[in-house]
Amino acid sequence: MLAIKELLGSKLKFGLIALAIGLVVSLTMITSAISEGLIRGMSGAKNEIAADAVAFQRDTFPILERSVVSADDIAALAEAPGVARAYGVGHSFATVGSADDAYDARVFGLGDRIDQLPIVEGTGEIGPGEAVADASAAWWGAEVGDTVTLTPTGIELAIVGFTEGRRYVMFPTLWVDLPTWEAIHVATILGRVDGGEDGAAAAERMAAQFAGGASVAALEFEPGVSLAEVQQALGDEFTLATTEDAALAGNGMPEMILAVGGIQVVSVVIGALLVGVFFYITTLHKTAQIAAIKAIGASNAHLYRTLIVQITVLVAVATVIGTALALAAGAGMPPLMAFDPDPARWATAIAAVFGTAYLGSLFSLKSILGIDPATALGRTST
Amino acid sequence: MLEVRDISKRYGSGHTQVVALDSVSFSLDTGRLLAVLGPSGSGKTTLLSLIAGLLTPSSGEIVIDGHAIHLRTAAEAARFRRTTVGIVFQEHHLVHYLTARENLLLVPHLSGRVTREDRTRADELLASFGLTERASHRPALLSGGERQRVAIARALMNAPQIMLVDEPTASLDTDRGLQVVELLKQQVHERKMTCVMVTHDPRMAEHADERLILVDGRVVEESAHAT
DSSP states (O other): OHHHHHHHHTHHHHHHHHHHHHHHHHHHHHHHHHHHHHHHHHHHHHHTOSSSEEEEETTOTTOGGGOOBOHHHHHHHHHSTTEEEEEEEEEEEEEESOSSSOEEEEEEEESSOGGGSOEEEEOOOOOTTEEEEEGGGGGGTOOTTOEEEEETTTEEEEEEEEEOSOOBTTBOEEEEEHHHHHHHHHHHHHOSOOSTHHHHHHHHHHHHHHTTOBSEEEEEEOTTOOHHHHHHHHTTSEEEEOHHHHHHSSTTHHHHHHHHHHHHHHHHHHHHHHHHHHHHHHHHHTHHHHHHHHHTTOOHHHHHHHHHHHHHHHHHHHHHHHHHHHHHHHHTSOTTSOOOOOHHHHHHHHHHHHHHHHHHHHHHHHHHHHOOGGGGGOOOOO | OEEEEEEEEEESOGGGOEEEEEEEEEEEOTTOEEEEEOOTTSSHHHHHHHHHTSSOOSEEEEEETTEEOSSOOHHHHHHHHHHHEEEEOTTOOOOTTSOHHHHHHHHHHHTTOOOHHHHHHHHHHHHHTTOGGGTTOOGGGSOHHHHHHHHHHHHHTTOOSEEEEEOTTTTSOHHHHHHHHHHHHHHHHHHTOEEEEEOSOHHHHTTSSEEEEEETTEEEEEOTTOO
């Protein structure tokens, strides 16, 4: 009764502090969504590969762009103890469109499990010269049924469908079969082959080297087999990593995650301090009243329960305000902005704000415990 | 019956020790109103705080109906105040965000649950104090006399055996102060309580059943029942 009555009796005061905490909650949620958006935008393509592990060429982990595995490597990996299946995954740079209206993209080739892409539009049946594009390509004007041209190689790809959550280094991705990827990759590396017969011969040799190869190999393990066991069996020829570890490594990901995480922690701490300091000051202002209530028989536990109820209500209201603000901010952001609200991460952020707010309430508890009910009857010591 | 036996209260130690009460003894029968008079610093408030269990005496005993109440833990003392004692403060200390009726219901709320009987009792008390029309008003909208009457009604909510009243008329003019004291006396007699009222005003003390005057922590004058 006391807790709610007091909140209702001072709507402006408690409303303002709820708004302030709400702003902190929204900041925490927005940074959380940006963090998630950055992670998915930077490495969604790697993270979502259907595999238990990814095998990198020796000494290239975690740089997907530097790794090369040959057809023989993939075959050897498929035969390794504990490995049920291995297939190549190729990565290549690409620029889509004309010089006036071009956008950068990444091309991924899949040697197997080509059905692993979740299709949000069109089809996932990819034939030679066809691609499924990440939905972010639509922001650049791509549509299902379009034929896009990769420059400067001039290779054309027909977009047969859109998938989602598979950007890489913030660029849209184009998913093709491995032979198509090989052609794109070799042409991309060579760029433009001039010089007559020598150039053509070089291109042929390179194409032969890449035949059946890829950038990395995706591995599926037999039941009960661990990554460490397979790594041990393979020796140091390859570096194995889970898709998640591979996704979170390289391209400045650890530093970026640390920076965004730091912002979130600071936001939560500010929220806790806001709650703690607000209720501490409120308790100090109510010293005489608390002393009187103690004098008529209130226990410290009762008064702390009242405080906890108030904090719970206040943070709950702040959560509603913060969520609304974060969603409004997300709705107002441009499509290319890395903003990907994840309910689980938001729930964690809210739980953190609640937890730290309760922690902040300990300041007030200390203050409540220190209030002498005898002071309600006036000064008794001289 | 309230019995205060050879109570002393000292603050500090050594050269800085202050004796707030020095061997104070008296007894008070049920249904009697005792006025405790004395100048500032005479120990009146300390005496009230000791009887309420808000302070622990340095020596001596406080006994209510044969039960010693001076050796309680803080939690026991709080329960004792919730169930046995009614306190009226000098500054009324009504909770500003609660209405007059809610201030009365605060007492059973502190005990854990507000029953229908509690609500009926609160309404009866407000009626007996002429406050029915003011029941839904917050303290800020009540006059000084009304606030003090609400404070007395709140002190009666738990049907206390002991009523402790601290300068109830300090913020009131003489007429309203006398009305409050008469009201208090009437309640003490009707409800068969034991009431100790601290006041610095001899005119108010004249309306009490018994008087006790403290100076420098000692009893210097007492009426019939003081020993």
